[in-house]
Amino acid sequence: SQQGEEDPQALSIQEGENATMNCSYKTSINNLQWYRQNSGRGLVHLILIRSNEREKHSGRLRVTLDTSKKSSSLLITASRAADTASYFCATDLRMDSSYKLIFGSGTRLLVRP
């Protein structure tokens, strides 16, 4: 099974509303990152939260991390139509000299104008 799993798989909201996406993971992490992918575009890094942090803000984004529950949430406040995209959480997996990101399957967010 995947290291990171997002919930819900799809979310449809009205412009101006808040959107909350959740991510659960299974193993210990150093950090957790959230990325956005607009349709047909690449991955855009949104925010990184380290394992010793509990909450982080960046503009309209708020990320929380609960290492005891192995979960994170991404809150987008006052959503805009331009926020329509797929959102992925990614956890780091470090083994010996190897380092990689493990992605979840993503949440598809639709913001209706």
Add this chain to the structure above:
Amino acid sequence: EAGVTQFPSHSVIEKGQTVTLRCDPISGHDNLYWYRRVMGKEIKFLLHFVKESKQDESGMPNNRFLAERTGGTYSTLKVQPAELEDSGVYFCASSRTRGRETQYFGPGTRLLVL
């Protein structure tokens, strides 16, 4: 500072043909990663370079895939011969150091094998 660039942006080839994807990381980033997303599934790690050395290629699906990073600058990912299941989006990412740092992704190459 220029971001990660990938070429081509799209590629449509027939089964059995060869395709080579290129990634130019952010200047000064020693770490280069390849990932791919097939059929709308999750994004999966393929391999990790540190400079010109392959640090981890555990995600490479089979020996039809060959990645190189001669000189420790840009990287190429060759698929030979391509199969239908190779269709997807291939992402490249780079970071300055390994570990607790953001990986910056390129726009991806959309590969369609017919």
